[in-house]
Amino acid sequence: MAVGLAGAAPEPPAATHSGLNEFAPDRRDGQREYESALNSVASAAGLREFHDLLASEPHIAGSAGDMRQIERLASAFRAMGLETEIDWFWAYLPHPISAELEIVAPERKTLSVQEPPIEADPATAHPDLTIGWNGHSGSGEVTSGVVYANYGTKDDFAELRRLGVDARGKIVLARYGGNYRGYKAKFAEEAGAVGLIIYTDPADSGYMRGLMYPEGGWATAEQIQRGSIKVIPWAGDALTPGVKATEHAERLDPEMLDLPRIPVQPVGWGAAQAIMEQMKGAGVPEKWQGAMPFPYRLEGGPDLRVRLKVEQERRITRTANVTGTLRGTTKPDQLVIVGAHHDAWCHGAADPTCGTMLVMEAARSFSELARRGERPERSVVFGGWGAEEMGIVGSVEWVEGRREELLRKGVAYINLDASTMGPLFNASGAASLAGLVREVTTLVPQARDPETTVFEEWSSRSRATGAATAPGAPPRVQGMGGGSDHIGFAFFVGVPSLSAGSGGARGTAYHSNYDTLRWYRQVVGDDYEPGLMNTRVVNLLLARLSRADVLPLRPSAWAGDLRDLSAKLVERAKALSVQVDPSALVSATEAFEPVAQRFEAALRDAVARGGDSLERARRVSDDLLLTIERRWLDPQGLPGRPWFKHVYMAPDDDSGYSAWPLPVARAAVERGDAAAAQEAISALAARLGDIGAALEQAGAGL
Numbered sequence: 001m002a003v004g005l006a007g008a009a010p011e012p013p014a015a016t017h018s019g020l021n022e023f024a025p026d027r028r029d030g031q032r033e034y035e036s037a038l039n040s041v042a043s044a045a046g047l048r049e050f051h052d053l054l055a056s057e058p059h060i061a062g063s064a065g066d067m068r069q070i071e072r073l074a075s076a077f078r079a080m081g082l083e084t085e086i087d088w089f090w091a092y093l094p095h096p097i098s099a100e101l102e103i104v105a106p107e108r109k110t111l112s113v114q115e116p117p118i119e120a121d122p123a124t125a126h127p128d129l130t131i132g133w134n135g136h137s138g139s140g141e142v143t144s145g146v147v148y149a150n151y152g153t154k155d156d157f158a159e160l161r162r163l164g165v166d167a168r169g170k171i172v173l174a175r176y177g178g179n180y181r182g183y184k185a186k187f188a189e190e191a192g193a194v195g196l197i198i199y200t201d202p203a204d205s206g207y208m209r210g211l212m213y214p215e216g217g218w219a220t221a222e223q224i225q226r227g228s229i230k231v232i233p234w235a236g237d238a239l240t241p242g243v244k245a246t247e248h249a250e251r252l253d254p255e256m257l258d259l260p261r262i263p264v265q266p267v268g269w270g271a272a273q274a275i276m277e278q279m280k281g282a283g284v285p286e287k288w289q290g291a292m293p294f295p296y297r298l299e300g301g302p303d304l305r306v307r308l309k310v311e312q313e314r315r316i317t318r319t320a321n322v323t324g325t326l327r328g329t330t331k332p333d334q335l336v337i338v339g340a341h342h343d344a345w346c347h348g349a350a351d352p353t354c355g356t357m358l359v360m361e362a363a364r365s366f367s368e369l370a371r372r373g374e375r376p377e378r379s380v381v382f383g384g385w386g387a388e389e390m391g392i393v394g395s396v397e398w399v400e401g402r403r404e405e406l407l408r409k410g411v412a413y414i415n416l417d418a419s420t421m422g423p424l425f426n427a428s429g430a431a432s433l434a435g436l437v438r439e440v441t442t443l444v445p446q447a448r449d450p451e452t453t454v455f456e457e458w459s460s461r462s463r464a465t466g467a468a469t470a471p472g473a474p475p476r477v478q479g480m481g482g483g484s485d486h487i488g489f490a491f492f493v494g495v496p497s498l499s500a501g502s503g504g505a506r507g508t509a510y511h512s513n514y515d516t517l518r519w520y521r522q523v524v525g526d527d528y529e530p531g532l533m534n535t536r537v538v539n540l541l542l543a544r545l546s547r548a549d550v551l552p553l554r555p556s557a558w559a560g561d562l563r564d565l566s567a568k569l570v571e572r573a574k575a576l577s578v579q580v581d582p583s584a585l586v587s588a589t590e591a592f593e594p595v596a597q598r599f600e601a602a603l604r605d606a607v608a609r610g611g612d613s614l615e616r617a618r619r620v621s622d623d624l625l626l627t628i629e630r631r632w633l634d635p636q637g638l639p640g641r642p643w644f645k646h647v648y649m650a651p652d653d654d655s656g657y658s659a660w661p662l663p664v665a666r667a668a669v670e671r672g673d674a675a676a677a678q679e680a681i682s683a684l685a686a687r688l689g690d691i692g693a694a695l696e697q698a699g700a701g702l
């Protein structure tokens, strides 16, 4: 029975979001001054300088360039006067040795596995650039016929079987998009394929989208998307689940890991075209046709034979996270963390450095104010994470190494991976942080349009695209899935996390040797206005999280979110013909919302009254708000993947990128287990009831 599922609760209009309700009245002017001082330190020129510094050479995790990158970050933090730490770890990482791809019959032809340099962009000729490779591919050599599997999703392989196409013993060709590439490899292997070629189709990222690099920004025929294909049920280093990968940590036997066994090779569509235009089998379903100029086919037939050879090495590799900490004055053990990874497949001007440069510019803003004698109450940690591209390793090791500390004292984490890809702002993450994000975006001018605020542009775009829930409703902050460095913070230790940034660039150089400063400046822009806009948003988020009297976390936002999420769960259950009754969670949500709203109002009032009330409010912040997100953690973890502890949100189970809200119930629905889904719904309702009771009690004491 679906009760009251329609429509989220109305939210207050934007104007009331810009206040400083979590600050005592006599501190509000000072905070406004602090914030505007921070944002006048931040500059486009500062961002450009960090971008030049950090995207100056290729720096794959574990390489000599990586070691130099670690030193560059550490010296920059030291020069700012931050407490600087190089946090070494020893992780099981893949390294490329060689790759060969050729058509052997009907006519022998060697195909390209590395981008040729582009004359207009000398960086693309850098000697340290590598062949195209998928980290953690199996090593080996196969010669066989081919099968085309569209995006290589679970559904695509099911469709292949339905169409009577047997991938056993074949080399599968699949295009990028639709899921995390690791699942393409997993499903290909499960279907019995002996090899996998992943290519970029012009329909998805090439000429069908616009002009190609260097004229425009879209992928050329030779452009190759590298990327890890690791799929194991825990995040971070493959050999040390749940604990830090120190030099002498106890390790699993690599033989026990379920890493890919078949050779997997990424290519551009030039190489894919050479193979696919010679295929002879039946035509593909309409949606499987990409944009190469011939009808796609399911099978290559007996005459077309392809040879693929991939050689990689997996070994324990030393690399590091680098952090710069600005110690807080009165609550130095409470940690507000902002970070982005520093490793890249190549130069990484876009991924990750257009995000890493924000971390550095925010660090420079806060250090400059510290130099003038103004420090935050809580500590702010600026992080550059290592080996993210090898399967989100460094940040997870950092979190695992500080598990107890983060459980007790982690305030929030802001992730800025490749976060400035255009002027259009967006944020995803914990619902409890959504109000704060909306609030600070009302205070920052929109890039290249100073008459408008970020909030106004974001809202009107959300309305236009239907992303807002109701007319006049503020933009949604959707839950986060996998795919970047927030996962350790959000899902292992329950630190409320946010991914903030902007998009809208016309093109992609994603994980290719063309991801250079020249590409970025031509395609995203040379003005660094979007970067400056994002830095200002980040500075304000950090300034409020690190200086407020009570933490600007708003658990009442879970109510609107949960209404929406339970409706979606029911929708999904219906689609799979699974009987699910959400009413327990729906009524718990109805009961929770007014309780949480009363609590937040009482807290604001107490802050506004000052004196003893303010002291009580500050204690409630330390004793309850600081750890409230942790109430969604289950120490047992999710069924089948115990590393993931958060029962409100998790990455999905079969694409790896998207969010799976209410993951225990969702997983049960997916496998058709109505009883387990029902049990998970009751457990969530009970948990929400407990949180409500805690808020009620704390509110009464204010």
Ligand SMILES: [Zn+2]
Pocket: 341, 351, 352, 388, 417, 418
């Ligand atoms: Zn990245």
